[in-house]
Amino acid sequence: xxxxxxxxxxxxxxxxxxxxxxxxxxxxxxxxxxxxxxxxxxxxxxxxxxxxxxxxxxxxxxxxxxxxxxxxxxxxxxxxxxxxxxxxxxxxxxxxxxxxxxxxxxxxxxxxxxxxxxxxxxxxxxxxxxxxxxxxxxxxxxxxxxxxxxxxxxxxxxxxxxxxxxxxxxxxxxxxxxxxxxxxxxxxxxxxxxxxxxxxxxxxxxxxxxxxxxxxxxxxxxxxxxxxxxxxxxxxxxxxxxxxxxxxxxxxxxxxxxxxxxxxxxxxxxxxx
Ligand SMILES: [Zn+2]
Numbered sequence: 001x002x003x004x005x006x007x008x009x010x011x012x013x014x015x016x017x018x019x020x021x022x023x024x025x026x027x028x029x030x031x032x033x034x035x036x037x038x039x040x041x042x043x044x045x046x047x048x049x050x051x052x053x054x055x056x057x058x059x060x061x062x063x064x065x066x067x068x069x070x071x072x073x074x075x076x077x078x079x080x081x082x083x084x085x086x087x088x089x090x091x092x093x094x095x096x097x098x099x100x101x102x103x104x105x106x107x108x109x110x111x112x113x114x115x116x117x118x119x120x121x122x123x124x125x126x127x128x129x130x131x132x133x134x135x136x137x138x139x140x141x142x143x144x145x146x147x148x149x150x151x152x153x154x155x156x157x158x159x160x161x162x163x164x165x166x167x168x169x170x171x172x173x174x175x176x177x178x179x180x181x182x183x184x185x186x187x188x189x190x191x192x193x194x195x196x197x198x199x200x201x202x203x204x205x206x207x208x209x210x211x212x213x214x215x216x217x218x219x220x221x222x223x224x225x226x227x228x229x230x231x232x233x234x235x236x237x238x239x240x241x242x243x244x245x246x247x248x249x250x251x252x253x254x255x256x257x258x259x260x261x262x263x264x265x266x267x268x269x270x271x272x273x
Contacts, residue, residue: 008273012040014128014164016119016152018107018144019049019092020073021227026139026169027132028080028220029213030252030269035081036216037272042084042126043077046115046148047107050092051100055232068229076226079219088118093143101143108143115151123155128164130268131156135168135255140192140200157260165265167209170253173201179248188239207253209270214250221249
């Protein structure tokens with residue numbers, strides 16, 4: 001942490017997510033705000049999102065999707081204002097239970113010690129004050145989200161020196177329920193079944209930090225729009241009324257994990273300067 005103008009602390013912030021676009025919906029506004037307040041930012045994708053959707057065959061093929069998604073990520077981060085964008089290069093492991101889970105190049109199959117060594121090297125190099133990553137549920141149980149959470153937590157738990165504030169980006173279960181009802185009422189088929197609603201998302205009492213990012217929501221939306229292969233205009237989110245979608249995107253939710261060494265971390269994200 002360095003002292004900026006007016007002695008306001010300037011943080012070094014490392015985001016570690018599984019796929020290009022994972023940063024967007026849950027933390028895009030906060031990342032844009034941190035950039036504009038002069039904090040030092042790095043974003044890391046563990047995989048290239050190789051097996052994600054292709055919204056329009058003109059944009060990519062299954063063979064070059066990994067390159068297209070890297071480019072989309074770089075363009076998205078240019079809008080957000082983050083220049084330091086890195087990829088660990090693992091293959092996307094696909095949704096839970098799909099054959100891509102078994103691919104030997106996938107993050108899911110990677111040697112945990114190797115992934116942890118890579119995350120550890122990032123922490124040594126950057127010395128972040130804040131780390132953002134997936135929450136323990138992975139939002140909706142994606143194996144790569146859960147793997148990135150587990151590896152990042154293991155590395156931070158093993159640190160002997162000063163530890164970063166570890167924030168999980170959360171998608172509250174209550175919001176999934178509200179969204180399901182809003183979509184159903186509007187005649188839109190939600191992307192998840194009613195039977196899933198008690199299982200997906202972060203438990204509501206898990207959330208420590210709720211952030212109003214409405215001042216940054218236009219940047220967030222523009223950044224997200226560069227993940228073009230992942231955006232289906234005819235999908236459930238594309239069908240939501242623009243003002244409704246903007247309202248959903250204007251609040252972000254985090255869980256501040258406490259260190260396992262007896263230290264107490266203050267919620268430095270709730271009071272950003
Ligand atoms: Zn993802």
